[in-house]
Amino acid sequence: MNDNKILIVDDDRHIAELIALYLDKEGFVTRQVHTGGSAMAEFAAFSPHLVLLDLMLPEKDGHEICREIRKVSAVPIIMLTAKGEVFDKVLGLTMGADDYIVKPFDGKELVARVKAVLRRYDAGLSAEDAGQRAINIPNLSINPATYNVVYHGRTLELPPKEFELLHFLLSHPGRVFTRNQLLDNIWGYDFFGDSRTVDVHIKRIREKLEHNDTWSIKTVWGVGYKFELKTEN
Numbered sequence: 001m002n003d004n005k006i007l008i009v010d011d012d013r014h015i016a017e018l019i020a021l022y023l024d025k026e027g028f029v030t031r032q033v034h035t036g037g038s039a040m041a042e043f044a045a046f047s048p049h050l051v052l053l054d055l056m057l058p059e060k061d062g063h064e065i066c067r068e069i070r071k072v073s074a075v076p077i078i079m080l081t082a083k084g085e086v087f088d089k090v091l092g093l094t095m096g097a098d099d100y101i102v103k104p105f106d107g108k109e110l111v112a113r114v115k116a117v118l119r120r121y122d123a124g125l126s127a128e129d130a131g132q133r134a135i136n137i138p139n140l141s142i143n144p145a146t147y148n149v150v151y152h153g154r155t156l157e158l159p160p161k162e163f164e165l166l167h168f169l170l171s172h173p174g175r176v177f178t179r180n181q182l183l184d185n186i187w188g189y190d191f192f193g194d195s196r197t198v199d200v201h202i203k204r205i206r207e208k209l210e211h212n213d214t215w216s217i218k219t220v221w222g223v224g225y226k227f228e229l230k231t232e233n
Contacts, residue, residue: 004118005029007048009039009065010080011057015103019052022107023114036060040068048075050118053097055081070096074147074160076117096159098187120188135170137229139213142167156208161186165201169217169227178224198225 006028010016013034020030033042037059043051051069055062066077079100098117101110134143141150147163149156158166164186169177177185179195187197202217202225209217215229 003029004049005031005046006114007031007033007039007043007046007051009033009036009042009051009057009062010054011035012054018107019110022111026111026115028114036062036065039065043069043073050076050078050114050121052078052080052114055079066097070159076121078113078117096161098161116188135167137170137215139211140209140215142170151209152211158205158208162201162205165198166205166217169225173227173229176220176223176226182224 006023008016008019008023008030010019010032011034013032016032016034020032023030031042031046031048033039036057039053039057039060053062053065057065060068062079066079069075069077076098077096079097080103081100082103098121099113101113134141134145139152142148142163144163144167147158147160149158149163149166165182168182168185179198182198183195202219206217215227218226218228220226
């Protein structure tokens with residue numbers, strides 16, 4: 001048994017009940033919502049440890065709900081999408097979703113995905129145990145305990161994966177990481193996306209770090225990325 005709470009947001013009541021049945025058997029505490037319009041109120045009331053979020057919802061779609069959750073919480077989100085639906089996986093993950101699963105799905109796969117995402121999230125919360133630390137360099141400070149980023153005196157709002165990617169690169173200055181290594185370290189070895197996800201996140205981080213600083217995230221062509229901190233003479 002465990003006390004992890006899962007919020008299921010799906011307008012198909014049969015599918016929502018089926019998901020709840022799979023998760024209840026594993027000891028999770030579940031609650032269901034069937035419209036996008038009521039999702040955020042239920043999220044605030046239930047305080048879930050993970051959200052299973054359908055893409056197509058009445059009133060508000062899954063993309064909009066995902067964005068709203070990310071404004072207030074870093075709780076893991078797994079997007080649910082029906083087979084054949086147009087779903088840009090990179091876009092969904094860039095907006096803050098942690099994983100996605102296509103319906104119809106196998107119950108064992110769903111449970112395995114939920115457990116894997118929760119493990120990664122729990123590991124991220126153990127920042128000190130994992131050797132993560134606040135980093136301060138010229139014009140930039142980043143604190144994994146509070147997910148706080150201050151750049152040139154102003155606070156930056158970074159989605160969780162952008163934050164984790166930036167912190168990871170800053171924690172290993174000068175070291176080159178391949179896209180697959182970054183996927184493994186930030187998204188987890190069981191992530192089902194592709195290397196474009198890394199490129200999209202790097203691009204968005206660079207757009208927010210717009211000043212000409214003495215450090216930068218460098219592209220190592222044909223390999224991957226590294227964080228370069230220049231020493232002043």
